[in-house]
Amino acid sequence: MTGAVTAAVDGIEPDPAGPDAALPDDFGHFGRYGGRFVPEALVPALDQLAEVFQTARRDPAFLAELDHLRRTYAGRPTALTDARRLTAETGGARLLLKREDLNHTGSHKINNVLGQALLAVRMGKQRVIAETGAGQHGVATATACALMGLDCVVYMGEEDTQRQALNVARMDLLGAEVIPVRTGSRTLKDAINEALRDWVANVDDTHYLLGTAAGPHPFPLMVREFQRIVGVEARQQVLDLTGRLPDAVCACVGGGSNAIGIFHPFVPDAGVRLYGYEAGGDGVSTGRHASSISGGAPGVLHGTRSYLLQDEDGQTVASHSISAGLDYPGVGPEHAYLHDTGRATYEPVTDAEAMTAFRALARTEGIVPAIESAHAIAGAQRLARELGPDATILINLSGRGDKDVATAIAYFDLDTGA
Amino acid sequence: MPDVVPAAGNVAPAFERARSEGRSALVGYLPAGFPTADGAVDAIHAMIDAGVDVVEVGLPYSDPVMDGPTVQRAAEIALDRGTKTRDVLATVAAVAGRSVPVLVMTYWNPVERYGVERFARDLADAGGAGLITPDLPPDDAGDWLAASDQHGLDRVFLVSPSSTDARIDIVAAACRGFLYATAVMGVTGARGAPSAAAPVLVQRVRARTDLPVAVGLGVSDGAQAATVAGFADAVIVGSALVRRLLDADTVASGVAAVGRLADELAAGVRSAGEGSADRSGTPPARSAVVQA
Numbered sequence A: 001m002t003g004a005v006t007a008a009v010d011g012i013e014p015d016p017a018g019p020d021a022a023l024p025d026d027f028g029h030f031g032r033y034g035g036r037f038v039p040e041a042l043v044p045a046l047d048q049l050a051e052v053f054q055t056a057r058r059d060p061a062f063l064a065e066l067d068h069l070r071r072t073y074a075g076r077p078t079a080l081t082d083a084r085r086l087t088a089e090t091g092g093a094r095l096l097l098k099r100e101d102l103n104h105t106g107s108h109k110i111n112n113v114l115g116q117a118l119l120a121v122r123m124g125k126q127r128v129i130a131e132t133g134a135g136q137h138g139v140a141t142a143t144a145c146a147l148m149g150l151d152c153v154v155y156m157g158e159e160d161t162q163r164q165a166l167n168v169a170r171m172d173l174l175g176a177e178v179i180p181v182r183t184g185s186r187t188l189k190d191a192i193n194e195a196l197r198d199w200v201a202n203v204d205d206t207h208y209l210l211g212t213a214a215g216p217h218p219f220p221l222m223v224r225e226f227q228r229i230v231g232v233e234a235r236q237q238v239l240d241l242t243g244r245l246p247d248a249v250c251a252c253v254g255g256g257s258n259a260i261g262i263f264h265p266f267v268p269d270a271g272v273r274l275y276g277y278e279a280g281g282d283g284v285s286t287g288r289h290a291s292s293i294s295g296g297a298p299g300v301l302h303g304t305r306s307y308l309l310q311d312e313d314g315q316t317v318a319s320h321s322i323s324a325g326l327d328y329p330g331v332g333p334e335h336a337y338l339h340d341t342g343r344a345t346y347e348p349v350t351d352a353e354a355m356t357a358f359r360a361l362a363r364t365e366g367i368v369p370a371i372e373s374a375h376a377i378a379g380a381q382r383l384a385r386e387l388g389p390d391a392t393i394l395i396n397l398s399g400r401g402d403k404d405v406a407t408a409i410a411y412f413d414l415d416t417g418a
Numbered sequence B: 001m002p003d004v005v006p007a008a009g010n011v012a013p014a015f016e017r018a019r020s021e022g023r024s025a026l027v028g029y030l031p032a033g034f035p036t037a038d039g040a041v042d043a044i045h046a047m048i049d050a051g052v053d054v055v056e057v058g059l060p061y062s063d064p065v066m067d068g069p070t071v072q073r074a075a076e077i078a079l080d081r082g083t084k085t086r087d088v089l090a091t092v093a094a095v096a097g098r099s100v101p102v103l104v105m106t107y108w109n110p111v112e113r114y115g116v117e118r119f120a121r122d123l124a125d126a127g128g129a130g131l132i133t134p135d136l137p138p139d140d141a142g143d144w145l146a147a148s149d150q151h152g153l154d155r156v157f158l159v160s161p162s163s164t165d166a167r168i169d170i171v172a173a174a175c176r177g178f179l180y181a182t183a184v185m186g187v188t189g190a191r192g193a194p195s196a197a198a199p200v201l202v203q204r205v206r207a208r209t210d211l212p213v214a215v216g217l218g219v220s221d222g223a224q225a226a227t228v229a230g231f232a233d234a235v236i237v238g239s240a241l242v243r244r245l246l247d248a249d250t251v252a253s254g255v256a257a258v259g260r261l262a263d264e265l266a267a268g269v270r271s272a273g274e275g276s277a278d279r280s281g282t283p284p285a286r287s288a289v290v291q292a
Ligand SMILES: Cc1ncc(COP(=O)(O)O)c(C=O)c1O
Pocket: A107, A108, A133, A134, A135, A136, A137, A211, A212, A213, A252, A253, A254, A255, A256, A257, A258, A259, A324, A325, A326, A370, A372, A373, A398, A399, A400
């Protein structure tokens, strides 16, 4: 490992020359996106959070504590795996996997959670609430709260508690209270609504530990900074392995945290193409999907302006994906900005494509990915054939698939008619 | 072409009338399209008949994060019935013009989707007085500030017990008509007792602006309305009215129940005039028309 990788705190120190120097502005705007569309009751808490975050990221004691947790608790730095058999089976560019599945609790979500939980402690907030879709963010939050002695409440759509029952049990074991949400579509969107309602009522002693790079300022900035470590490590690891930068970086996009984390350090590298894969569900043309950028339009949801799935009256339209973690009708505002500027490309990957990639990765590399991450694999395979064997593609393998085994059994049984 | 906006807003005459009667104003909220499009219009007329001074028409929205279960349920029913933004504007048109100003209370995305300027124009054409925007802090409201100026509409932003003095100044500077003080930290819904935070918040706001201060969240009966009227320029009631429609067997009986509750609330704000304001030692109701 080189110096850049061993200095794991690189992910959040402000870099005046870096790509984050200008965006977002002080009010959380990425061009026309981002901002703060929240009840006034939350504005003081968001101001406080922004201030505490800006102080902490310049405080050597905070950085040392975060670095220590990343190394001795989360398991960072995570490996880069040269996926030779997947590359051979795909036929085309060389595929490299950034192994966020190897993190404690099984996904990149812990990167953000450790940072925000430390901030909650700094703010003297004893109670932490979170939303979760796949349950990965809920499990990561419950884990950090157990570690730091904080009270934890996780809101989860009732439909998701059923498809991700294993993670509900894990949160329970970790001492968190899981509240099934029975309003609206009973998925992640509604879990966020309930978490926001809780926060408005309890903001004095409660931190809302939002799990993705969306929501009101400062969340998109803060979550990006806590996830940037993924890209910082991976960029150096690819250089070490191949002697040059990758031709493309691929990630799945739900709210956008694992994608912005791996993209961000590459944004100034003009030769590196950035690809975000949204959940295409049954296909964008069917209307049953979760592709906010490919199949949505700009608007305001959950405190931020970005692309979202909405009808002609601005009512949110329910999303559909086999992957609970991507089943969200919005996306973080920085992705909207990267899309509009053309710096990053966003494409849908259907349920069927993702499940094919899910099984392919298991059988070629011995890695069962999260179904979310399988969307990135499928997208990267498509791209690999396009770019050809001289190219190198870096893929964010954002999580592992233990939680998805039940879904996979049902899916493949259906598929084969067994 | 812009209408002439009174400096103190379209709602100023209603506040002035209440003040001249030595009492606080009563503001009643009901969503459009609930329990039916016509039922909502009838219910709003019933509360105007009962003596409500200002009407808030709610625009039903799929993700109402400031609302408790009662208003959420009403919005769900209205949306399931196919209520569209243009139906909300039609509701405004059907109840405006009775010397009771009609504002729309809406989450921001439906307005942005409709087009901010177009919404302002159509709302003004429907006879609407302005907008209350619970999830739009003034900081991100540039388009709406411009459109409301152009079309002569009031704009009501919110403060809460957690607001700093600096935030109160920002909100007050952006408001026209009145300022909405949320009495409790939390979502809408009837509560057992008015919160102790409300009078403190009203005092803090009054120290910083001459705008009338309306207090909402949690008022459910005449006695509570009287208490709040003792320290605020206006009392806002929503969930308790919606609850009457939700609990009714028929639209007609729900409308009648709304009328009865509005009667009780109107009597409440009238009973507070001399009594509770003086007893509690809080400042007496002041002129609502302050920016002339
Ligand atoms: C493994 C994994 N990857 C990706 C996501 C999607 O979230 P984001 O887009 O914020 O990375 C989730 C969400 O639950 C997840 O669990």
